[in-house]
Amino acid sequence: MSEKIKGLLDLDTGIDDALALAYVLGSPEAELVGVVCSYGNVTVDTAARNTLLLLELLGRPDIPVYLGADRPLGARGPFEPPAGVVRIHGRDGLGDVLTENRSRNAPRAAARRDGWVETLCDTDVSYVPTGPLTNLAEALKMTPDLPKSLPRVTFMGGALCVPGNVTPCAEANIRNDPEAADAVLRSGLKTRMIGLDVTHQVILTREDTARWRALGTAAGRFFADMTDHYIDIYEKNNPHMGGCALHDPLAAAAAIDPSLVTCLPANLRVELDGPVRGRTVCDPERLRDAEKDCEVALIVDAPRFLGEFLARVERALA
Ligand code: RIB
Ligand code: CA
Secondary structure (H helix, E strand, O other): OOOOOOEEEEOOHHHHHHHHHHHOOOOOEEEEEEEEEEEOOHEEEEEHHHHHHHHHOOOOOOEEEEOOOOOOOOOOOOOOOOOHHHHHOOOOOOOOOOOOOHHHHHOOOOOOOHHHHHHHHHHOOOEOOOOHHHHHHHHHOOOOOOHHHHOEEEEEEEOOOOOOOOOOOOOOEEEEOOOOOOOHOOOOOOOEEEEEEHHOOOOOOOHHHHHOOOOOOOHHHHHHHHHHHHHHHHHHOOOHHHEEEEEHHHHHHHHHHHHEEEEEEEEEOOOHHHHHHEEEEHHHHHHOOOOEEEEEEEOOOHHHHHHHHHHHHHHHHO
16 A cells, blocks of 8 residues: 655634645655745734644544744734735634534644754645745745755746736736745746646535534534535625635645646746736746646536535545
């Protein structure tokens, strides 16, 4: 039997990040070795609290949780999620559906401040950021040789052929820290971009979440309620989609099984100025380079992914 894939998630733990976490915990080929937290959907402290709480709910309080960046590179003030993001993920980042009891229970384990870069430097680790790329940009500053040793990083973010979701040009994770994303994409690191081009093709419905509620477990009920909140918002903001997009779970899935997506090899950079700030584009200066650093996912086997998603998340919630 082949060895398990060691996964290190980097989450700004909101609703679809929570779904990615459950996906990995329900995947028999993967072993989750840690979760690094970031600001983004929530503050970094809330992301860490949410991650600890979810790991406890999913029966894995042993997995280490690390506190990462609390703000974008170069930001002066502390980060607060904008009102639009609070509407999508709730004030607590998990759809505001926690019972009094559970939300008041402080998680037993505490988030660690150090140690995740060492885990990242373990050459076997598959790193999957599903929030801003600030933590990875900081790690590259600390460890400039990282691009030579780190296996391909699969990240959720960006939009190559479709419009953005926070501005007409920019996707939320990249827009949160364009400088960090640009530094990562031009560092020589091998990456796989799971952007809106593919995540807007994988949609979860209320019929799907009803299956989790029917499991009769606390985790099943919580995940169903939380995700229904997310679907409510999608119905208001994107009624044509017929459910919610599974952004972060698709990135986790493509890290475990890259054959779920078909990619365009490209060298990317991020626009840093003006109204296009945060847009992911092909880097004109590296357009003719034979070697391409990034695999940009443009096609996804949606039926296969959705089937695997439901099976794996159900296993984690049972
Ligand atoms: O654009 C979608 C991304 O932004 C997801 O990672 C979601 O969790 C938010 O961070
Ligand atoms: Ca996210």
